[in-house]
Amino acid sequence: MNTPARLGLYAAGLAALFAGAYLVAGAVVPASTVEARQDEAAPEHDMDMETGMEDHGGHEAEPVRGLAIEQDGYLLSEISAPATAGTEGVLAFGVTAPDGTVLDRYAESHEKDLHLVVVRADGTGFRHVHPEFDGETWSLPWSWEQPGTYRVFADFVPGDAEETLDVTLSRTVEVAGDYAPRAEPPVTRTASVDGFDVTLTGDLAAGAAAELTVEVARDGEPVTALEPYLGAWGHLVALREGDLGYLHVHPEGDDPEPGATAGPAITFATTAPTEGRYLLYLDFQVDGRVHTAPFVLDTGGAEPAATESATPHGHDGTESPHGD
Numbered sequence: 001m002n003t004p005a006r007l008g009l010y011a012a013g014l015a016a017l018f019a020g021a022y023l024v025a026g027a028v029v030p031a032s033t034v035e036a037r038q039d040e041a042a043p044e045h046d047m048d049m050e051t052g053m054e055d056h057g058g059h060e061a062e063p064v065r066g067l068a069i070e071q072d073g074y075l076l077s078e079i080s081a082p083a084t085a086g087t088e089g090v091l092a093f094g095v096t097a098p099d100g101t102v103l104d105r106y107a108e109s110h111e112k113d114l115h116l117v118v119v120r121a122d123g124t125g126f127r128h129v130h131p132e133f134d135g136e137t138w139s140l141p142w143s144w145e146q147p148g149t150y151r152v153f154a155d156f157v158p159g160d161a162e163e164t165l166d167v168t169l170s171r172t173v174e175v176a177g178d179y180a181p182r183a184e185p186p187v188t189r190t191a192s193v194d195g196f197d198v199t200l201t202g203d204l205a206a207g208a209a210a211e212l213t214v215e216v217a218r219d220g221e222p223v224t225a226l227e228p229y230l231g232a233w234g235h236l237v238a239l240r241e242g243d244l245g246y247l248h249v250h251p252e253g254d255d256p257e258p259g260a261t262a263g264p265a266i267t268f269a270t271t272a273p274t275e276g277r278y279l280l281y282l283d284f285q286v287d288g289r290v291h292t293a294p295f296v297l298d299t300g301g302a303e304p305a306a307t308e309s310a311t312p313h314g315h316d317g318t319e320s321p322h323g324d
């Protein structure tokens, strides 16, 4: 027997073995036990001593996305990008459909066929951009400001599926060079960016829908000239600290009419999948320019414990500025 055939048989045997194990597990482990185990496993980071955290809510939250290179059969290819910080180049990737062919049909969502979110593992360097598609490959000019380990999220609705699927795939990209990760950021409800002061009110709740409101001011005055950006008054990306799980955040209220302005408040609704800390990034547009305001929130509105002992490896505390 030649080697490929033998490997094929081996794979088939393994598949049968796993199928058997899965069925057995499904038969003998009650679903409630599985759920309980998942509950135990979820909030492993950020030990909060002041609450028992026995209540994880009803788990009505949408599933966390963006933790894998594959979802619903759609597969994110390897990402090519400059290998070192400060090098001008191109970031490029492709997506494969469930049938193994290149996915070349996308359904527009928020005025774009694909949204690309890039952030370093410590939450710095956030960028939300829109690459060009040539029928096979997505690409855009790219350079990394800082070295480090980055997560690249591709968020899109496949155009070849019968139903509307919200797909978020992610990969890790290593950028060579010396770097000092940011120490774990404290809860942050105000952000100053490009001359704007943005304040966030409201609390995230595990397993329950919560409203978050941001208010934009400039020189102490409320900004009422917010412009529609990608069909909404603002876009909020929320990532779970610890695994950078990607949450969908829905703007509340009516979509803006083209040419209209609003402000100073924008309200969003979202459900945190678990207790813990979340990194939030608001994109908003004024005078034709998009600005990004970063925030950090704990579920339940808990204020930061301010204990260094929570960080096992003792980051050196270097402050990295948030991304552009």
Ligand SMILES: [Cu+2]
Residues within 6 Å of the ligand: 110, 112, 114, 115, 116, 128, 129, 130, 230
């Ligand atoms: Cu986008």
